[in-house]
Amino acid sequence: MELRHLRYFVAVVEEQSFTKAAEKLLIAQPPLSRQIQNLEQELGALLFERGSRPLRPTVIGRFFYQQALKLLANADEIKLITQRAGMTERTIQIGYSTSILCGLLPRIVYLFRQQYPHLSVKLTELNGIEQIQALKEGRVDACFGRVRISDQSVKRVMLREEKLMVAVHSSHPFANQHRAISLTELNDEQIFSYPSQAGLGYASQVKSLFLEYGLEPKRFMVLDCLQQSLGMVAAGEGICIVPESVKMMQFRHVNYVPLADSAAVSPIYLIVRNDDESQYTRPLIDCVYQVYDLEAIEYDRRVF
Template sequence: MELRHLRYFVAVVEEQSFTKAAEKLFIAQPPLSRQIQNLEQELGAQLFERGSRPLRTTPIGRFFYQQALKLLSNAEEIKLITQRAGMTERTIQIGYGSSLMCGLLPRIVYLFRQQHPHLNVKLVELNGMDQIQALKEGRVDACFGRVRVSDQAVKRVMLREERLVLAVHSSHAFANCKQPISLMQLKDEQIFTYPSQSGLGYAAQIKSLFLEFGLEPKRFHVLDGLQQSLGMVAAGEGICIVPESVKMMQFRHVNYLALADSAAQSPIYLMVRNDDEGQYTRPLFDCVYQVYDLEAIEYDRRVF
């Protein structure tokens, strides 16, 4: 009997369903059912009442549940004590795209710090393909970004899609428009985007968004970063398409407007190396969804 078998059993008891427990544990239902059957065979006792809805434990199952809780609690306590006693502080480096600091990333990282106080968490700003390269070279342990490109050396999970909005100067003809603006209306505008690097970064995503609709922006300028792009908007030089969370950056004379096109979205990914052992991958992943739950953000929960 292993601790994971106890965790499986406790999850089934608490969820009163093999299906719900499998979802909670991020495993398929058939393997979970087999693990519980094997556990019953090893104990020589039936732990659940067959055919009960919702699922109920037998008297011996209830006794085993209480003992399993104690064992799991003791195991976790021993683990924490051992970590604190013999610990040399470990640093985990997390890369991020600049626009993500305007959204929920700070709260996710703060929660991760609280749950892992023995870790030294260092944030590293990286954009586009630099994130992929930094992961492959081991300069960072995980990355939050918007890069769509796939790489065999990197595991990538899309957390959610974020709506894009239009940033315009308060004197712009669109500034007081009550209706969402279409991409067709923007094709002749001077568009600023970022960052100034080749590859499949955010700037390339914005340009491809126009191309998907058969539109070719006539004046498309790529600058070094988000703040510089919004600064150009504030100076009345042109417009900028940014993720919705960027609205928290209140530049004077910059208005944020809705875009009409449903495809005007930018993905947010969490990426780690394929050879990563995953010691902090799952906890970091869980922190993301704890924050999403608090914010009532819809998402398709996935695992690495």
């Protein structure tokens, strides 16, 4: 049980409606209902009278509501006291890969800053190998990346898997077919990927995806960065396979087409040092899941 679950429950009780509570919390109704169901399963008791209009808590629900109010009030008080006691500003360094900045990371960092205003958050763009090295050297405190690199010095949790898309020139036949494209159809295309780093990286992930389906791209070129790869697509030189969030990068004459293959996903990891005892690691991951709730993104709650 987490504080956010208590806040969800209190909102439903006070609004007497899942719909109104979802609007108040700025989240979709299905994930809110699912979180309340999970809470009931954890407690082993029904908290609301099913079918009642307006929605009413059960006897146990009313008892739990009073206790939840006390816990939330205590938590807020403890948070304020602790923040005032440690007003010396501390900087949290977060590394990220380019495509993740196109997605939900800015919202996660914004929420984290709102909840911990006494902290200074600095973002640094790093590829997969650079992230591990920066963590080991203490230059960053946490990283959001897509590549799973084995190293005994770090620990990671997979936050979710993001769908992949194909970036194509607007004149390409794929751009106007209004359907998902299969990897088989891409095998003969000029494919650009990124970044140009030795060993494991996003480009290796893309190539492995083809191999998983028994394919081997005939023309596969790795460039320095995402922007360069999309620039080549905009120039009509080829295509590029990118995470879904990259479609916010609006290059002229570049269209984004979904991939049909079920394995066409890219994982997103939060990575920290193995010896990290930071009090902000869990609050950071909690902000991730709060944003996922707001966006109605399905995920498996995992912790280090």
